[in-house]
Structures are given as structure tokens and as C-alpha cells.
Amino acid sequence: MAEQQESQNEYGMSTDVDNQYLTFILANEEYAIEILRVQEIRCWQSVTTLPNARDYIKGVINIRGTIVPIVDLRMRFNMESMEYGPMTVVIVVKVLEENRERVMGIVVDGVSDTHEIPQENIKPAPDVGDKTDIQFINGLATVNESMLILLDIDKLLISGELNGII
Amino acid sequence: MATILTVDDSTSMRQMVSFTLKQAGYEVDEATDGVEGLEKAQSSRFNLVITDVNMPRMDGITLVGELRSLPGYQFTPILLLTTEAGADKKKQGKEAGATGWLVKPFNPDQLLNTIKKVIG
């Protein structure tokens, strides 16, 4: 990929959407997903459970007439699930599978910020821990001295071999 | 700009003729058979009429005859769309008072050339 010029508008803010990420907190770790994939951010609302679904699929909600499945990310990562409270947030994302686009929501502890992360700042994740986890990590980046884990949202939510949702 | 009436029971032919003429700047009205064509000719004034021959309710040749008996249409150019097998149709058309004919199949340029010659 060619070097992307950092473009700025009159407020000194970057206008380069391709490298923008939204960061969120989950179990004291910071994760990041491409901003272009984020459709909206919502408060937690009660879901309708789906029969015989995996445990990390909490159920479905209605977003302006469309049925959207909600995934508990903690449970997806086999972590302990947390009580949902007023601060609990659902990030609604667009997930791509071959030639299809789906809309899904992920429950996270909280949303942080948006950051510009240029390609060259992204380092590959080291090979530690569960092999499966590596599969949906696109890389690591350091921003303001914190480490962000960049997620591959498609692999995370849709993946046949990895016990994915579908 | 001149106003042309096109009469044909085939929608695609009508569309083609209509579109071609409109592109060239003419005003165009359409009718799906002789009866409708006659009605339209009676309620508006046309500078030229193009009509197919084989149509339900009233065929083109009958339409020509009817048009000629309308006040104001005695000298209006009326063209028949005919196929090559219809040499006798041409004769019948002339006898009914048609101005001339266009042989099917024709392409838009041929259509425009002919129209241009007739009404400029």
C-alpha cells in the first residue's frame, strides 16, 4: 500500500478515514476496530433470545426495522461475563463475508476514543496464548503509550473453522 | 417545431420511432391502433403522421383514408410503415391517399432522413 499522506482539515484533525479506528475497552484491555466498519453505538437494551444459539450470542434486537444479532464479546473470548449496566455499550458493526454484508452488535465494557493509526505503526501480534485468538487479531499498535489490539471483526464474528457464529 | 403522430400496435416500434424523433427535436404523440390514431388526429393538429399497416381495430390503410377525410389533413404527409412483402399494400396505401412509405426494417437514421425530407 502506498504511503498515505496525512491529510488534515482546518482544525488540525486528520481527515484520513482509512486509518481511523474506534477503540473500546473489554476486560481492561483496549481493542480497536476500523471506524468504517462501525455503523453506530448504542446503549444496551434487552434482547430476544434465540433458540439453541451459542452462549455468546445473547439474542437479537430491533434496529429501525432490521433484526440484529448481539454478541457478548467477553463470552466470545471465553472470559467471564459481566453484569450489564447503564454503562454497557453495544457497538453495531458491519461484517463482511464473501459477498455478503451483515449487521451485528458486540457488547463491550465501554467505548474509548477514535485514533488515527497509520499502517506502519501496526505490528504483528506475537505468537502467545491461544492460537485461536491470534486468528482474529490484525495486529498491535501503540498509541499514547497504551497498547491497542486491532481486531479483525469479520473473522471474529463469522468464521466456520473457528467455531464462529455462523 | 413540427409535431408528429406515430401509430403502431408494437410498443417497441413506437418507442423507437418516438425516441428517435424526439431526439431530433420533433414533438411526438403516440397511438396504439387506427382508432386511437384517428381520435388523436381529431383532437390535435399534426404536421406528419407515421402509421403501421397491420393493427387491430383499424388498420393503417383504413386510417389513411379516414385521415384524408378530416378537415385539415388533406395535404398532411402520411407515411405507412410497410414490409417488403407488401407491394400491394403500398398500392392500397396510395389509393387511400398516403404520401409515401418507409420499408421495415429501418433504422433510426433512415427514419430521420425520410422525415427530414418530408417536413424538414
Added chain:
Amino acid sequence: MTIDLSQFHSTFFEESLEGLDAMESNLLNLDINDNDPDIINSIFRAAHSIKGGSGTFGFIAITEFTHVQETLLDQIRSSEREVTQDIINILLESVDCVRDMLLSEKDNRECDFDQASSVRVQMENVLNGHAVPEVELNDSEDIPEVSVEGWRINFAPHLHMIKTGNDPVRILRELSSLGLMEVQVNTEKLPALPQYDPESCYLSWNIELFGDIQEGYVREIFDWVEDDCDLTISPLSQVDEKLEDVVAAKGDGEVKQILDTTEVPVKEQVVNGKKQRAVDPDQEVVPDKKHANSVAECSSIRVSTEKVDELINLVGELVITQSMIGELGKDFSASKIENMMDGLSQLERHTRELQESVMRIRMLPISFSFNRFPRLVHDLGSKLGKKVELKMSGENTELDKTVLEKISDPLVHLVRNSLDHGLETPEIRTASGKPEKGVLLLNAFHKGGSIIIEISDDGAGLNKEKIRNKAIQSGLIGDEDNLSDEKIYDLIFQPGFSTADEVSDVSGRGVGMDVVRKNIRELGGAVEIASTPGEGSIITIKLPLTLAILDGQLVRVGSETYIIPLISIIESLQAQEKNIKTIVDNAEVYRQRDEYIHIVRLHETFNIKPDSQSINDGLIVMVEGEGKKIGLLVDELLGQQQVVIKSLETNYKRIDGVSGATILGNGTVAIILDVPGLVAMSRSEIINDNNNKVA
């Protein structure tokens, strides 16, 4: 200016295919003993239109084929040839060929040219081997080109010529575009003013046209008026003094060299001489056979303007009601509550009417599907050597466009089955005291919120023995199994039961009865067979009127709300534990009258915590799917309402036992149960057990 003709192609295809359908049904209705000239003319016109259009839009193969068709039809039309059954059959086949050619152009796929050639040969044979006059595609006849300096033209219009709309000035103008021209008008015939009729043409002209111009071009200009004038055209064979003058005066180098007088053939062209249709090469029709357009599914609907007007009215009323409520909302106080409630109920009414109206837009009469059957029955009947009378009723019954499209193939399969296996040959029928002609009846009507389609025949009915044996053969049932008639008939819907079609299959889509039932189920419908041996069979298909909306019964199981389609509900009842028997492996059945109905505990199926596990505390909703009954155990019945069906599969995936979801008035999502799916799930439970198979 080049105009892209391909923009008209889809209209041409559409109207031509319609025309072919009209031709086909007219041919089928044509009585060879009583030639209705109107019908014959309609058939001719349809073929003629297709020929004209295909020529215009450059589909040469179709033009040539339909030309032969048209010639034959023309002979029939002008009573030169009598109609025979043979001719009708050949023409029917020719309709198929044209349809195939059109579709191959439209969808950019292969066409069966062999078939087309063979049918064309048959048509030509009928025309007694007389070579069908070739289609002239703007070819010019060969007239030897001769070099000339020009032409001398005497043009004397007849009195009435202007009344044909031909203006002499136009003709002169056209001539002048060919080359330098000298015109002399002749006013000899002009009468005195009192006798002068302004609508007659008394003038004539002597024209000299200079240039090496082909005679054909000159003649062409007079094409339209050759019968309405006296015309002589002769070459300027010598260098005239006039010519020299002209050259000297204009200094124009256009005039060619002087020809040797003896070389120039003097063709005295008399008025009705051979004409040449001169062709400007640039004007030739360029065939555009393979359009680059991909086969985009152009899905569209024709809607009557009535339906659209109704919609517009309803929306108008809706807007009024909405603004009325808006007004009320402005300075809202408790005193206005009644008005508000009125407004809201009006809103509800309008919304409902609007919804019904919009749904009707998607509705098409089932005749769109039924219409193919006269031809199909006619052809298949002949092929199978069976005499069949096809009766259709309820063709105007409307159903959703998508449902209509998807039910067509299954219907075809069922009709073919009736013809193939149901109806007997004339000999067998007469032998059993039945009339030679079998009757096949297609009927459609609305019932409740569904459309019912019946296919019935007065044939031999289903052969229980044969089916049973076949099932045993295929291992579907055991030899000692004792099945009721109903269950035996139901076996034909099992996969693996499909008998290979003995008739050569036109569609080759591999449709078996199991696929038929699957397709119908996918539409939310059901299919059943009833039969009386020796007397006939009736296949009944039940389909929802629309795929988008459902009348549902809300039920609660634990903390979850589900929707059961009302169409599937037979009754709801409170059951007593004592009426429930447990059979093999926990399968529970409820005895109702003389039936045993399997009870499905929804809380188990869906893994929910119910209010109570005891049947006494719950309610059983008896539902029916695929001709089978099961009882669904729920905690409570909630209200009934119409719901909009939303897809779960768009963002999630298909769940067994679930047909979709909906959004309730309070904004939450509720799951819609798939009754046939639940029935299948429960049945497989039972059949998995090796012992007694009970309902």
C-alpha cells in the same frame, strides 16, 4: 446521430413473448372446421409484428424464421390455404422456436438452432417446396453503373398529387441535393383564375440535373409519386450547349468528362420502370446480436392505474390524519384525549387500508400461471396418447407475485403427474365405463387468509399397493408396517420416491414430488393428496396470500414470546396430565377423540425455562403442518395480531423450527414459529425410535 437501439430491446422481448403467448392460445382455440377470421388475423398480426421488430432491432435469425411463418399465415389469412391440424401443430412448434430464439437473445444463452431449422423445413414443405421469397434486407438490385453527365427529367404531377401530401417543392429540393440543377417550370396548364383550384397541381417542371449521379438515386426521389405524375428521366448524353454554359457560369468542376455518345445505353425509362432502392452503405442496419448486457433479473410488476390511484388516495388521507394528530399534539391537554384517541383509531384504519392496498399491488391473478396449461395438456396429452379435457376455474384469484412465480413449476409437475400416472388411456377408460376423455380440473379460490389450488382428475387414483411396494423396495418402510391410506399416499412425497418421468422432460429441472412439497413449504404453504381408487385424485395446495405479513397468535413460554401463524392453528386447549401417555423415549402423545397427537414441549425445543413443567398448568395449541398434527405446550396465550415477517437470515442464520421474526408494538423482537418445521422435527424424533410408529 447514433441512437442506441438496445434500449428498446427489453420492450421488444416483452411484447414479442406476449405476442407468442397470444399466438399460441389462439392456435389452440382455432377450430379447423370453423375458421374465425378474427383469430387468424390476430395470429398473423402477432407474427408480423415480431418479424418487423426483429428486423428493426437486428435479430436476423428471428426475422428470417418469422418470415416463413408469416408467409404461411398470410396464405391462410387470404384463404389461399386451408387450415389443418397438421399446420396448427407445426405452427405451435414454430411458436416454441421463436420463443426459444427470443429468450436466447434476451438471456444471452444458447438457442436450439437444429429445432428451428427442422420446423422451418416443415413449414417450407407445407408451402409445397415453393421457395419462400427471400427476405430483402435493404439489398440493392444490381444495376450496372454507367457514367453520365446528368439527367434530364420531366416531372409533371397529376392534378391530385398534392392531396397525397407530396409537395413538389420537397421533390425538387431533394433533387437539388444530388447535384447542380437547372429547373424550368411549365405553367401551360394553369387555368384562368376563376377555374383555379388551389388544391390541384397544374405546374410541371423540366429539370436538368448535372453530375455523375446514379439513376437509382434519382428514381428513388420519385418513389412515392410515380403513380401520381408523368415522369421521364433520360440521361444527358451529349454535351449540351447549356451544359457548357452552366460550367462556364459556375466554374464548377463537378461535371465529368464527355462521354462517347455510342457508349451510353439509352434507357428510356418509362413511368413504371424498374426501380432501384439505392442504399447508402452508412445506413445499413447493423445487427446487434449479442448485447453485452448481463442477465440482470429485471424484476418488475405491471400495476393497474386503479390500484395506484387507490394508493394515492389512501396516502392522502393518511397525511390528513397525521397532521390532525400533529395539531392535537401541539397544545396537548387532558381534555383532548378523546380526540386524540379518535385520531389514533383513524390512523390505524388508514394504515391498515394502506397496507392492504399496497399488498394488492404485488398480487397477480393465477391465470398467469394457469395459462401455460392448455398448451401443456394439449402437447402432453397427444404424446401420451391420452384424451384430456382441461377445465380451469378461478383464474382470476389473485396471489402474491413471488408466490405465483415459485408455485408455477410445482404446479406443472403435479399436472404432468396427473396426466402421466393418473389419467388412463382411452381404451382403459372405456373398458371401465368411463368417458374416453379424461377430465383435469384446475381450480383456485381464496379461503381465510390463504389461496387454495386444487388439481383434480377423474383418473385411476393412487394405487396403494404400487406405492406401498415401491416404498418397501426403497426401504422407506418395512414389509410388516401397517400404514393408513393417508400415510401411504403421503409416501409419494418422500425423497427417493420420485419415479423417473417416462416422458422426455422438457424442463429437466429434476423436480420430484419431494421437491414440490419442499418448495410449497418454503412458501409457508402445504400440500395434500386425497384419492379414490378408480375414480381419481385431488391434490390440494394451500398457500399464504402474501409472504410479507402474517396473522399470528402470540404465545408465551417462560419469559419468551413466540408467534404461531394462525393459519396453522386448529385449536387450543387445556390438557390434563392424565390424558397424556408417554411412549417410547419420552415422546408424549395426547389422545384426542381417536387420534394420538404428539406433544411438543416448546421449552425443551428452545431451551427456555417455562413457568411450569407440568402440562396441567400450561396450554396446548394444536397445530397442523404437512397434514400432520402436533400439540405445542405453552405457558400462556397472548393476543392475536398481524405481524410483518422479518428475516432472521439476513444478519444471522436459519434456525430449525423458526420461520422468521417480527417486531412487536413495543419494539421488541418476537420469533415466528415454523409449524411444518416443528412437525418434521417431532416426526423425526418418533421415527428414530425403532418401535411403534404412532401418529
